[in-house]
Amino acid sequence: MSVIGSDEKVLSSRYMQWYRFSRNPAALIGAVIVLSVLLAALFAPYIVPHPDHAGAVVDFRSRHAAPDMAHWFGADKVGRDIFSRTIFGFRISLLLVFGVLGISVPLGATLGMLAGYFGGWTERIVSGLTNVMLAIPPLVMALAIGNVLEPNLVNAMFAITLIWWTWHARLVYRVSKSISAEDYIEAARMAGASNFHVLTREILPNCIAVISVKTTLDAAFVILFGATLSFLGLGVKPPIPDLGSMVADGRQFLPEKWWEVLAPGFAIFYATLGFNLLGDGLRDMFDVEA
């Protein structure tokens, strides 16, 4: 018979995570910003005043128009509404985020997990490869690929992905290596679990928190990086609206026509800030290092 009963109330980890998250104003603001960016991109044609301006429209009457009621953030050199184009610009940014992270995160996480769990040669090859990739500056890589192939969105994505998976591989490798040493992994193996089972059912669930935090923080970097590339002319081709190339276009008319860079510039700042705040909030919520 037990002398001590455990009458202590146990808080579920979900409750504790939600508690931490909901008491963190920065995280909540981040979540709202990210949500607003996603919605704006998704419903862009329905919310902007001039949806047709996302394409090749020319309206010379309002060329370089200053902000007014018709054009809230002014108009560009061919008279297109900057606000409308900025909202559409989110689409390209997010497309880049999903494209790059959708490939590099699963790839990096899988390689990192394998390396951490199996050790030995797998570990040497993966960590060798990541070290080599990390030694190449991402911008140089992107410029090289953009010049060798063709400077367009897909190639920009390809260039970023090529570099990006290494960060996830490193991170997940570290977590997976420490988890592999836990008693419960040996216990699962003693209970007859296969390598595949151990990797997907025992190790992966313990990596999810770290991966999701890192991915959210990465989204901010990818947006910035994508904007940098298109600013340099390696991204989307006109007339598709893109935040980076809009800043590049407006730059020629600074400082007189300041509004032309204001909206796209602010949009980059807004989205980046949102993902960063959300990522930090998730990190505190899951209580992990990423």
Add this chain to the structure above:
Amino acid sequence: MTHPLLQIFDLNVSFSSYGRSTHVLKDVSLKIEKGERVALIGETGSGKSVTSKSILGTLPDNARIDSGSIRFDGQELFAMNDKEREALKGTAFSIIMQDPLSSFNPVFRIGRHLDDVMYFADKRSGVKSSAKQRMARISDVLRQVQLENPERICAAYPFQLSGGMRQRVLIALALLHRPTLLIADEPGTALDVTTQSEILKLINQLVDEEGLSLLMITHNLGVVRQTADRVYVMRHGEIVEHGPFREIFENPRKDYTKGLIEAIPPLYGDGVVDQPVAETRPIIKLEKVSKSFEVKSGFFGKKAGYPAVKETTLNIAEGEIFGLAGESGSGKTTLARTIMGLLGPTTGRITVATHQHGEGEKVTPLRELTQIVYQNPGTSLNPKRTVSETLSVPLHFVKLPKSEHRTRMVSLLDQVNLPESYLSKYPHELSGGQKQRVAIARALAANPRILVLDEPTSALDVSVQKDVVALLQRLREELGLTYLFISHDLSLMRNFCSHIAIMLKGEIVEQGTPAEVFSNPQHPYTRALIAAIPVMSDAEEEQKPKVSEEERQQFLVQARS
């Protein structure tokens, strides 16, 4: 009028976390006279450490003192400002920490740790001192805690010292400023039993010589007998019972205290249980089994063999509870893993049932035959998987059809006395004892014939330990299992095992039935080991084997090197 050195009146402390407030200390009152040794005992979460932190003033930020008072030498602590309280730390009272390793910053030398404490305390009290003067004082204190050669100790990094030496340095840290009250929070719990007994002797001696008062916080009742005049029993933040230790131990008034005392397995006397000896054919046979690990020295260094198990020959009969005792690093776990087929023997031959593996052969884990229950159920269950997910792994392995999984899981949980509803719980929703039951259920799921129990109760409270041991005994009778029980808790092994072997540095130095080994230990190490066990009564103390000072030192040194 004289007043007690420390007096706590109706102290109430609550913690707020995640928007909820938990009442942790409920009307705790406690008194320590000058020169008195008082023990505060209780199980995990009973509020022992919170009490000591309230005295020291080191409660975490989310703790709130609701009411009550603490008086030290007649002065009210809660009425003081931060600076005054700060000044009391180390000089009025100081604490000996529990964990000798994590209490040190690994990148600083021991001397730096000691000197820092001294330097800042001097600065606070406005005393000017040179490094040389401080070093002289530090050397004095180190000699006091029986560390010869203070210069060598000071120049060492924490990892270069043994556990026992680190614990001594921690005591020295607490003594640097001649406190009047020494608070010891489970000293030596993390150490081997022979080292622990040395540490307790040292604390007792210091208290005696320096006229200190002692507040000993512990869950080990054997330790209490050695180090306390009066005892406070704590449970769920309340003082259940207090009085002179003899009175509490011999005549406990409250059921809780009684249960706590009865849960301790006796070493000698009428209460000792002899397990029936199995007269069956051996299921495990080891012939001259050795296992050595390759240790690389330096970057290009040669590989040298470190022998973990040396030429061990033993037989374990079917249905036996075979106890393998020894201190940390003696090779117990390596031997068990070799038997389970997780490691191949370097030389020798192992037979488990009909399966053989020997020198140079490729080994596969003997999953159908042997299963293991680990020491710490907190780390042996995956925190992200529910009980039913954990149990499904071995069921899948024995190729049980999916449709029968649930029935089998329910019957497994039933075997370990857990209700069906626990299937959907995550490990963090379970208590330590419940987690260990799930771990046992997982081990049983594949229908093994041999269960390796690697210190299955050492992470649990005594009362929970008693339940788990009773459960294991019942399962062995019902299922006809053979246990290989690895432990350093000799009083538990005395009552639980039917055969016992003592390991020292990779060799089995003595084996036999517990009755034989304990009543007439042959090897001096066995004697030293048994003599060091903290026991509950004087009668048991007298029946322990006598060990000469020489023998004792010999094995302490061995354990240290």
